[in-house]
Amino acid sequence: MAENRIRVLIAKPGLDGHDRGAKVVAQALRDAGMEVIYTGLRRTPEQIVSAAIQEDVQVIGLSSLSGAHNHLFQKVAGLLEEKGYTDILLIGGGIIPDKDRKKLEEMGFDCIFSPGTSTSKIVEFIQDRVNG
Amino acid sequence: MVKKVAELVQGIGEGKEGALARALTLVENRGSGYRELLDEIFPLITPCPIWGLTGAPGVGKSTITNFLAGELVEKGEKIAIIAVDPTSPFSGGALLGDRVRMMDLAGKPGVFIRSMASRGALGGLSPAIMDAIALFQAFQVDRIIVETVGVGQSETDIVALADSVTVVMMPGTGDDVQTIKAGLLEIGDIFAVNKADLEGAETLAGLLQSMISSRTEEGQSHQPPVLKMIASQGNQLEQLLQEFFHHQEYLNRGELKEKKERMRGEMALKMHLQARFQDLFLGPLLGSEEWEQALKSITGREKSPAYWAEKMIPGRD
Numbered sequence: 187m188a189e190n191r192i193r194v195l196i197a198k199p200g201l202d203g204h205d206r207g208a209k210v211v212a213q214a215l216r217d218a219g220m221e222v223i224y225t226g227l228r229r230t231p232e233q234i235v236s237a238a239i240q241e242d243v244q245v246i247g248l249s250s251l252s253g254a255h256n257h258l259f260q261k262v263a264g265l266l267e268e269k270g271y272t273d274i275l276l277i278g279g280g281i282i283p284d285k286d287r288k289k290l291e292e293m294g295f296d297c298i299f300s301p302g303t304s305t306s307k308i309v310e311f312i313q314d315r316v317n318g
Numbered sequence: 319m320v321k322k323v324a325e326l327v328q329g330i331g332e333g334k335e336g337a338l339a340r341a342l343t344l345v346e347n348r349g350s351g352y353r354e355l356l357d358e359i360f361p362l363i364t365p366c367p368i369w370g371l372t373g374a375p376g377v378g379k380s381t382i383t384n385f386l387a388g389e390l391v392e393k394g395e396k397i398a399i400i401a402v403d404p405t406s407p408f409s410g411g412a413l414l415g416d417r418v419r420m421m422d423l424a425g426k427p428g429v430f431i432r433s434m435a436s437r438g439a440l441g442g443l444s445p446a447i448m449d450a451i452a453l454f455q456a457f458q459v460d461r462i463i464v465e466t467v468g469v470g471q472s473e474t475d476i477v478a479l480a481d482s483v484t485v486v487m488m489p490g491t492g493d494d495v496q497t498i499k500a501g502l503l504e505i506g507d508i509f510a511v512n513k514a515d516l517e518g519a520e521t522l523a524g525l526l527q528s529m530i531s532s533r534t535e536e537g538q539s540h541q542p543p544v545l546k547m548i549a550s551q552g553n554q555l556e557q558l559l560q561e562f563f564h565h566q567e568y569l570n571r572g573e574l575k576e577k578k579e580r581m582r583g584e585m586a587l588k589m590h591l592q593a594r595f596q597d598l599f600l601g602p603l604l605g606s607e608e609w610e611q612a613l614k615s616i617t618g619r620e621k622s623p624a625y626w627a628e629k630m631i632p633g634r635d
């Protein structure tokens with residue numbers, strides 16, 4: 187009996203230190219029946235992409251606390267493209283200025299959620315895009 | 319052969335991580351073609367030592383794994399890590415967080431980390447874990463480290479699975495006589511009392527040591543060592559690595575190695591038979607007309623579940 191589960195990698199690139207938002211999202215996705223691989227803080231884009239490939243996830247969620255990590259988000263999108271993993275759903279969350287958001291979406295991000303987004307909306311988005 | 323399966327087999331043979339990762343998913347999902355895949359990679363398998371780490375949540379298994387794998391990769395080995403965490407019985411989801419404590423291994427060439435949820439197995443190991451091991455061995459890794467949370471069934475499963483098992487404990491979590499009695503002594507080839515920087519480590523180690531000595535038989539050549547360590551500071555981890563090597567040499571000297579091979583073969587065969595049973599018998603029955611009829615009869619107190627089970631799968635037992 188085939189039993190598919192959505193696998194998601196949640197990572198937080200960059201050097202700043204707290205990850206409450208990322209953990210809340212990780213738990214919500216778990217409670218929605220997904221298998222969530224949580225990698226912790228301070229991961230480089232290369233490490234994030236390598237983990238995503240080994241874990242064979244369908245979704246990568248990146249969290250950031252400030253616009254300063256824009257270039258790291260871009261780097262992840264670039265690496266995925268380079269390695270031929272464009273089918274992975276790429277989402278981001280955090281405080282990201284509008285102009286950067288546009289750019290990220292052009293670079294391959296499927297959605298950038300703003301800080302107030304409810305977790306159920308994120309769950310729904312992922313389920314729609316992966317199963318639909 | 320299905321094209322997808324052929325590509326995966328070829329990719330694994332060529333050492334491609336992406337192909338291995340996809341194959342692991344196919345096997346975990348029991349997706350279409352997974353038996354064929356396992357059959358095709360079987361001749362590619364090169365057996366390698368399997369080390370197990372088990373213990374209660376948060377005792378330091380991942381911190382230890384991080385060190386062991388790091389050292390082995392330095393020696394030029396290709397390492398696989400399978401980190402198993404429990405599936406939530408309510409949602410079916412799982413939070414797989416072992417990578418957080420394996421930061422030195424992140425992105426490191428020569429290390430392949432796969433996080434697995436226990437899925438169908440109630441508190442135990444995923445039924446697909448034996449197959450994951452086969453895939454890694456076909457991928458030509460030199461060693462496999464399996465980390466499992468020690469709850470219920472998984473503790474006994476890990477013995478059938480791993481050549482050498484380290485049971486990790488820490489002071490102050492009720493790891494006292496009672497826990498030790500609950501089967502832990504039987505499964506450890508090595509015992510690690512981690513977090514020796516916390517109070518109570520000395521007492522716990524002493525207690526363990528005396529319990530082990532009292533049950534080790536006269537003339538038995540392997541008495542499980544008890545190591546006190548502070549994994550977060552790298553303290554005594556080199557010793558643990560050496561103890562793993564010692565135990566392996568011990569296995570290689572006697573007949574235990576063949577016994578382990580047989581146990582693993584048996585476990586894998588049982589798991590596959592169970593899957594066949596699910597697919598061929600239970601699957602078609604679920605929700606069928608007969609199923610509904612049986613449920614009605616059982617809840618109506620007409621015929622017993624035992625009666626129906628025999629009717630559904632006839633034959634003598």
Ligand SMILES: Nc1nc2c(ncn2[C@@H]2O[C@H](COP(=O)(O)OP(=O)(O)OP(=O)(O)O)[C@@H](O)[C@H]2O)c(=O)[nH]1
Pocket residue numbers: 373374375376377378379380381382416419467512513514515516547548549550551
């Ligand atoms: N005080 C102290 N803390 C430690 C030691 N070793 C690990 N820790 C900490 O204990 C916590 C759990 O460590 P992990 O390595 O994640 O433990 P684990 O057994 O893999 O945990 P699960 O996989 O969740 O069951 C982390 O915060 C570690 O930093 C130690 O020797 N002393």
Ligand SMILES: [Mg+2]
Pocket residue numbers: 379380381415416419465
């Ligand atoms: Mg762990």
